[in-house]
Amino acid sequence: MANNNSLVGGKSLMQRVNYQVILVQVFVALFLCINFLLITTFFMKDFFYTAMRYILFANTLLSDCLILIITNILLIFSYFRVNMQMWLCLILYILSFLYTLVTPFTLMAMTLERYVAICMPLRHGELCSTRSSLHCILIIHGLSSVPCIIVLSTFFASASLSFYKQYRVCAVELFIFHSWQSHLKSAINQLYFLIMFITIVFSYVKIMTVAKAASGENKKSTWKxxxxxxxxxxxxxxxxxxxxxxxxxxxxxxxxxxxxxxVRYFNYITFYLAPRCLSPLIYGLRDEKFFLALKYYALCGLYRKFF
Known part of the structure; x- marks a missing residue:
C-alpha cells in the first residue's frame, strides 16, 4: 500500500513538473518570437542602428534571447535529471553568468542615455553617438565579465582535472567548493546592485527636477x-x-x-522571464517610432504610415 501511495505521489509530481516545463516552453517560445520580430525591425531601418537608445535596446534583446535559451536548457536538464560533462556545464554557466549581468548593465546605460537626452540635450548628439554606443556595449561586457572572471578564478584554483570529465546534473552549486566563494560572489553582486541603484536614483532625481521646471511639449517629453x-x-x-x-x-x-x-520554478518565472517581457513593452510598444515600424513589418508592409 505504501508503495502504491509512493507511486501515485511520484506520478502526480511528475505530471505537475511536466505541466510546469510545458508552460515555461510556451512563455520562452513567445518571448523569443517577439524578440526576434523586434530585432528584425531594428535592423530593417537605418534610423534605429544610428541612435544610441535603440542600439542599447537591441543589445538587451540579444542578451535576453541568449539567457532565455541557456537557462531554459538548464531548467529542462535539471527537471529531468539529465547528466552532462562538467566542461560543457561550465561553458553554459559562464555564458549564463555573463549575460545575467549584461541586461541590468544595459538598462543602467539606457537610463543614463535618457538622463543625457533630457538634462543635457545640447550634448546628447556628442555623448550618445553611434561610436559611443559601441564603446558603451564593450564597457558593459567588460564590467559584466569582471565578477565572472573573479569567481571562476577561485573555481579553477580549486577544481581538479578529473572534475571536468565527470557527468552530473548541471547546477551553479557545483562550481562552489567553499563557503567563502559563495560569500565573494554575493559581495560582488551587492556592490553591483549598489552602483546600479545609485545610478537609477540619481537619474530619476535629476529628470524629476527638469520635469518640474519644463513647460509645454518639453514637459510632456520629460515626463515620458x-x-x-x-x-x-x-x-x-x-x-x-x-x-x-x-x-x-x-x-x-x-x-x-x-x-x-x-522555489526555483517561481524564481525563473518571476525574475528571469518577467524582466525580459518588459523590454518589448518599454521600447517596442511605448516608443512611437519603433511601434510604427514594428507594426509595418508585423503586417507585412500593409501599414505604411511610418514610411
Missing amino acids: GLRTIILHAFQLLLCLIQLWCPFIENAVLQIDFMLYNN
Whole structure:
C-alpha cells in the first residue's frame, strides 16, 4: 500500500513538473518570437542602428534571447535529471553568468542615455553617438565579465582535472567548493546592485527636477522619459533580485527538495522571464517610432504610415 501511495505521489509530481516545463516552453517560445520580430525591425531601418537608445535596446534583446535559451536548457536538464560533462556545464554557466549581468548593465546605460537626452540635450548628439554606443556595449561586457572572471578564478584554483570529465546534473552549486566563494560572489553582486541603484536614483532625481521646471511639449517629453526611467528601475530590480536566487535556492535545497523545485520554478518565472517581457513593452510598444515600424513589418508592409 505504501508503495502504491509512493507511486501515485511520484506520478502526480511528475505530471505537475511536466505541466510546469510545458508552460515555461510556451512563455520562452513567445518571448523569443517577439524578440526576434523586434530585432528584425531594428535592423530593417537605418534610423534605429544610428541612435544610441535603440542600439542599447537591441543589445538587451540579444542578451535576453541568449539567457532565455541557456537557462531554459538548464531548467529542462535539471527537471529531468539529465547528466552532462562538467566542461560543457561550465561553458553554459559562464555564458549564463555573463549575460545575467549584461541586461541590468544595459538598462543602467539606457537610463543614463535618457538622463543625457533630457538634462543635457545640447550634448546628447556628442555623448550618445553611434561610436559611443559601441564603446558603451564593450564597457558593459567588460564590467559584466569582471565578477565572472573573479569567481571562476577561485573555481579553477580549486577544481581538479578529473572534475571536468565527470557527468552530473548541471547546477551553479557545483562550481562552489567553499563557503567563502559563495560569500565573494554575493559581495560582488551587492556592490553591483549598489552602483546600479545609485545610478537609477540619481537619474530619476535629476529628470524629476527638469520635469518640474519644463513647460509645454518639453514637459510632456520629460515626463515620458521619467516614466521610462521608472519602468527601467522596476525591470532592473527584477534582474538584480535574480542575482540572489542561487543563494536562496541553495538554502531551500538543504530543507526540502520539492520546495526547492517550486522555489526555483517561481524564481525563473518571476525574475528571469518577467524582466525580459518588459523590454518589448518599454521600447517596442511605448516608443512611437519603433511601434510604427514594428507594426509595418508585423503586417507585412500593409501599414505604411511610418514610411
